[in-house]
Amino acid sequence: MQNDNKPVIGITCGDVNGIGLELIIKTVADTRLLDICTPVIFANNKVLNFYRKSIPDVNFNFTSTKDAGRINHKQINLFNCWEEEVAITPGQLNDIGGKYAVISLVTAAQALKEGKIDGLVTAPIHKKNTQSAEFNFTGHTPYFKKLFGANDVIMFMVAENMRVALLTEHVPVKDAASLITKESILSKLTLLNNSLKKDFNIDKPKIAVLGLNPHAGDESLIGKEEAEIIKPAIKEAKQKDIFCFGPYSSDAFFARGYHERFDAVLAMYHDQGLIPFKSLAIGEGVNFTAGISGVRTSPDHGVAFDIAGKNKADEASFRQAIYTCVDIINARKEFAEQRANPLRKISKRMIANAVDEAIIEDPE
Incomplete structure (x- = not known):
């Protein structure tokens, strides 16, 4: 899926009543992100627009698609995971928040497994309202273990x-x-x-x-x-x-x-x-x-219901999760290239050593 070495990064919405969508909007609104990756948000037009209105100082635009294989590499992309109306109640722990968090996660994770996206950043979910007969996991990590069939x-x-x-x-x-x-x-x-x-x-x-x-x-x-x-x-x-x-x-x-x-x-x-x-x-x-064979990262915090919908969420960890996802994708690519051509790694070390020696010997 990479376009001109720019990876496609999927982003799940997390609990629609938590801070996930606010974090996403604040993060991808910085268009400089498009220089390093192509973001694809797995959510719905209406929930995205709901939270966009609560962040008046952010200029945020996106293009919608229903095909993860056909995206615009020059814009933020929204993959519509559902069409029905969703009652959004920021800060509330309820079944609706869990239901659509799982829909977003399952859709995006499948796209990752099928290679339609290169990496995935997951917004926070709540373990209580995501539990069901179909999704019986204590968090993201065991879910991805089963999905990718990892030992x-x-x-x-x-x-x-x-x-x-x-x-x-x-x-x-x-x-x-x-x-x-x-x-x-x-x-x-x-x-x-x-x-x-x-x-x-x-x-x-x-x-x-x-x-x-x-x-x-x-x-x-x-x-x-x-x-x-x-x-x-x-x-x-x-x-x-x-x-x-x-x-x-x-x-x-x-x-x-x-x-x-x-x-x-x-x-x-x-x-x-x-x-x-x-x-x-x-x-x-x-x-x-x-x-796992796919690359999945997330911020190191939870849904933060206490500040949801109040334009108070700090997107720094979420932004770093995207950066780390891109870095790992690139590191794996370099690792594969080095295994295919071991001399490439040796030559890089020789160059680095030569530079170090030059620095040491240079009196300036």
């Missing part, structure tokens, strides 16, 4: 100064420990290592692994998972040429800034990774689904 995936949070991957995701804390196995750690480390190489162009990724218990178990005095599960998994991963270290006590690890010494951190459970990420990340955080 495993990673909820991967990325920012300028840190990347945090989760071993377990949206599960109760009381259940998290039972899901931590040697096999699951090895699977995540393998995926994480591959993603850092393919999606972020890091030749030899360095990965930190956190412990589960306080003080990483204190030599098995406060839990045995570190000694019996995590350490053996790290040892085996090293034997598979995965450059990983740990387990580290999570409090000291982040407090001392060790996360900046590694290319990524593997956390054992949701809050262990997300609290420090949202507290310490520089720039705007992005949620990336690693392990």
